[in-house]
Amino acid sequence: MNSFSGPVPNFDNLRLLRDLRISENNLIGDLRFLSSLTNCQYLKVLQISTNSLHGMLPTSMGNLSTSLKQFRASECNITGAIPSEIGNLSSLFMLSLSSNQLTGFIPTRLGKLKQLEGLYLRQNMLQGHIPHDLCQMSNLVNLYLHANMLTGAIPECLGELTTLRIVYLGSNKLNSTIPSNFWNLVDLLALNLSSNYLSGQISSEIGSLKVINEVDLSWNQFSGDIPSLISNSKSIEFLSLAYNKFGGSIPNSMGSIINLRSLDLSNNNLSGVIPKSLEGLRYLQYFNVSYNKLEGEIPTGGPFVNFTAQSFVQNSALCAAETRFHVQLCVQTHKRSRPKNVSVFFVKYILPPIISAIILVIGIIVLIRRRKLNKVPSPADILLNIAWRRVSYQELVRGTSAFSETNLLGRGGFGSVFRGTLSDGLNVAIKVFNLQLEGASKSFDAESEILSTVRHRNLVRIIGCCCNAEFKALILAYMPNGSLEKWLHSESHCLDILQRLKIAIDVALALEYLHHGHTFPVVHCDIKPSNILLDEDMTAHVADFGLSKLFDEGEVVIQTNTLATIGYTAPEYGSEGKVSTNGDVYSYGILLLEMFTRKKPTDDMFSEEMSLKAWVSEALLQENAIIEVVAPGLLTREDRHFFAKEQCVSSVFGLAMDCLAFSPDERINMIQIVAALEKIKIRFLANNIMH
Template identity: 80%
Template sequence: MGLSLLNLEGLYLDDNTFSGAIPSYITNASRLIHLEMHQNSFSGFVPNFGNLRLLQKFRIWGNNLTGDLRFLSSLTNCRHLQSLAISINSLNAVLPTSIGNLSTSLQDFRAAECGITGAIPSEIGNLSSLLAFSLYSNQLTGFIPTTLGKLEQLQGIYLHNNRLRGYIPPHLCQMSNLVEFYISNNMLTGPIPECLGELTTLRRVSFGSNNLNSTIPSNFWNLVDLLELNLSSNYLNDQLSLEIGSLKVIISLDLSLNQFSGDIPSTIGSSQTIEFLSLAHNKFESSIPKSLGNIINLESLDLSNNNLFGAIPKSLEGLRYLRYFNVSYNKLEGEIPTGGRFVAFTAQSFFQNSALCGATRFHVPLCVQTRTRSRPKNVSSLLVKYILPPIISTIILVIIIILLIRRRKQNKVPLPADISLGIAWRRISYQELVRGTSAFSEANLLRRGGFGSVFRGILSDNGLNVAIKVFNVQLEGASKSFDTECKILSSVRHRNLVRIIGFCCNTDFKALILAYMPNGSLEEWLCYECCCLDLLQRLNIAVDVALALEYLHHGYTFPIVHCDIKPSNVLLDEDMIAHVSDFGLSKLFDEGEIVIHTNTLATIGYIAPEYGSDGKVSTNGDVYSYGILLLEIFTRKKPTDDIFGEEMSLKDWVSAALLQQNSVNEIVAPGLLTRGDQYFSAKEECVSSVFGLAMECLAFSPEERINMIQIVAALQKIKTRFLASNRLR
């Protein structure tokens, strides 16, 4: 190869199963610019590539290469080198000082998970164009070289999971473009340099699991664009500043396992974007701020192992996405909230508090209302004054309700009252809908459904674009479908459920006015021959739908079963966020049922086996439909596709591919997995994990299927792994 392909400029062998030694004759292809051999099984020593003087990209990460790092010295001849990636090999050697002689054009140096020992050479400061410097998960010792501060272009430092000691050099504050700074899991001591608070470009900071002491610098809270801050497992102390509330866009904040004391600042409630918040294992001595209920995106809240007192704020019941909650080992008292996500928490969230009370499942005493012990002097007067009035009022109320029910049954026109449709809903006239849709013209028709059609319209008073779902009242079941949607949509609130704006209802016309979704339905996107949904977009849509179903099944007062999960009922807004729609077939389990029998059939191909054969409706049926939806999202094959029949279903097709090695890319949606893609391996692992999860949703027996809480957790892990793989490479 090296002798005959003298004009070769690009050699791409990545993401295969090549083994053996890297052939040294490749070095004869002296015009090579790109050499990519990562993600294979190459072994042995790395040859001397100094002859490839035009080389710009050299990537051999993810192999079984051994030996030393002397080949790095040979690369000093490659004066155009821009990217050098040797991570995930067993090199087990010391970084040579010659790395300071590498090309000044070098932008990307990655040598993570290589077993590298010794210190980081100070000569690293010569690489003036460096943008990313990654040496995480090695066995590095010594200090962080102060010369790193000379790399003013550097955007990412990844030195976590080593044995580095000493101080964090203030010299690093010279890096005015630094975005990500990861040095967790080392043996660093001393304070956090105050000047780091002046690096306004910082977005992610991870200093956890070191021996840092002193306090958090006051100007650290000036980093208003910070997304992630991890200072856990150190010896930081003092009180948290009220300025913590200035972190308006932060997503993850971990200050656990330190020695912070005093109050938990109420201003933290201003950071409404936080998804993960841990203040566990500190010395906080205050009540839990009610303002935490303002952090609307919060998914995980850990306040355990402190000295917190008082009651758990009822405001936390409004945190719709909260999946993990822990206030164990404090001094809390009063009733444990039971609304919102608290219905899903267990006793583990509340262990070892002084005086909590509540439901028996929390392993705490029942709450007992205190009563005055003064002995009544006149029983008759108390009876007349306090007992008879509520009894009489109750009787009168019951009579009124009975009369209203009888009157409603006699009324042949089922006109819902405003209060039953939610106080925020608007009653919109038929004439306004006619004007807003140009008399329901075909030009404004968005789609047709089983019980009617959906039109795009504009409300005349505010110019708002809306979707108008008009029910064909002549069809049997249409009026019932309208009533069902009204009943359910008036009760539920979730960012991934379609939002209702108003209604129009008279003798022979019924319509719901919904938020307009400019990107249409998921079905439309999957049907396009040139479907341009990338893997992350599909994953986000899957997560959105799962969160909606998790809320319906487990986050509302009573379980709600959608009964018709399919791509046409998943709508996408302007930001491609998915919203579940069409609740016409849904069932509300408001009387403690687990299974309901019905004669109403959902869409063929998405129906669970027990639904189609016995008419059994349960949350397990939605899980099955969701499993089919997952397969369709990532294969672009409908369950009713012509290639499927009695002998093979969509489920069988995917299951067979999972059993065969390297067959997933044969069934995945076209263009989603490409062999030449540098992220091919990460994408393939992601898709395989999704398919495996779908199989757990599609178990034949309803009892063997996982629930939506487990599905959401699994999807979040899959997404996190996928994003981490892309970032680290």
């Protein structure tokens, strides 16, 4: 975790070396230096992750010390196959090769690693079946194989590894169904099988997983009913069954999964009503049952107070007692009239004071409303009403080594962002505003106001703040994979088509929420790769709301003098200062083009005569010209999946053009964009299998 550069030297003279950790530097060169470590017969720990290395793992890896316990080499641009000789390292309990470009099969000889507790091979290009030999790892706790190209069935013998706590097999091409003995893994904490081709019904024995925290079975082909006994798994916080073929009704028993924070049942064939028992899920923050066949009244109590129309779209038979859900109003049955003397008493003595009170409240609301229109609330006013953590300036100084350059993550228009650690050990990103700059204080106010009113899994999460007359900072969730700009324009990072597609969907979902899922529309005003941050699972989070505008009820366009980033702004923004959700759509269209061409809109090759939009548009009009504008290495004719990838990229470019219409009214909206991207992803995954 320094800034060392240059090649890694040979270590063959360090015969007593026990521990070598050189991770998170800027070291370069190939991996041949690993061969020199075969002379270090006492080596126990070897960590080289997150460096700009390249090449293949040498077969001499098998000659390393039999005392080696840890080998971490994630994010090192490693290519080629995993050498089977690693199976000789009999003392290994941690093997991490995640986020590389590994190809070929998972070696069966890895099964010889009887002491292995953690196997991390996620985000590579591994193919073939999951070898049954892995079941010989009798101490295996964490199994991370997601985001590869693995095929076939999930080995049934994995269900016999009672030591397993975390199983991540998502984003592969696995088929068949979930082995029945998986439900015997009673100590399992997380199960992610999303984005595969698994089918069949979910056993009611899922309820035997008493301590499980996360279950993600989304984007598969599961069918049948959702088992009501799933309610026995009361520790579940995250449950996603979206994009399957589940039918029947939502079990009423789900209301007893008391720890649920996120529940996604969207895009299935569910019918019946939304159980009122779900009103008791007091921790529920995200809820989505859109694109089903549900009917009846939407509950209004408990967490449903905070849900928006986006949670319920495309359920034609749903109704509600209020208009905010954008469904038909429920027909109220008329109750039998009261006796006349009761009615007279009510009209004469009860009704007048009620009407007076209502008039008084309306008057107060109107007065407050007028004052709010004339006065922007101060951060102090905002922070009083939200559960942000208050952090002292001294704690930030300690946690950032006095805001040292070594902790600097980046600089923006109004300040800098530092990596820091709070007093309780929490790693955070600290956005410090330079109050000497004109507009910095307003930017802090705007970002505070927006972040105090929005909450979505694809928006950066705010943890706290430090605010006084001389110093203003926001404490944000730390994103270990940095910005999308780094991944698009750095030689040491690489994203495949599916990863880019998923990031595009994440950003679209965030904008869909801001534009259509919030009480009033929020316009971000500065959508670009540097404002999109990636967490440890490469999930995208939209950040930097310093230029954002929170629209008032009924407003669709507002004027502003605030300058956004050149190249990403809509024509009407630059010429007339008009801000609307359509402007974000335009910026998003530019973002899509940049993601799949690796060209910035301000690249030297572009001018008034030839813009990024025009360059891609011309390629779309010419036969077989897409490959000429796609990012290098993303599309090659030798690839056996060339047709599927070409069709995917062409569809993305076509969608981008729909975002980039010159007239704001002709652009599509974010709801349509999300739906289109989901279809592109489904078709891409299907075509990859077919070809």
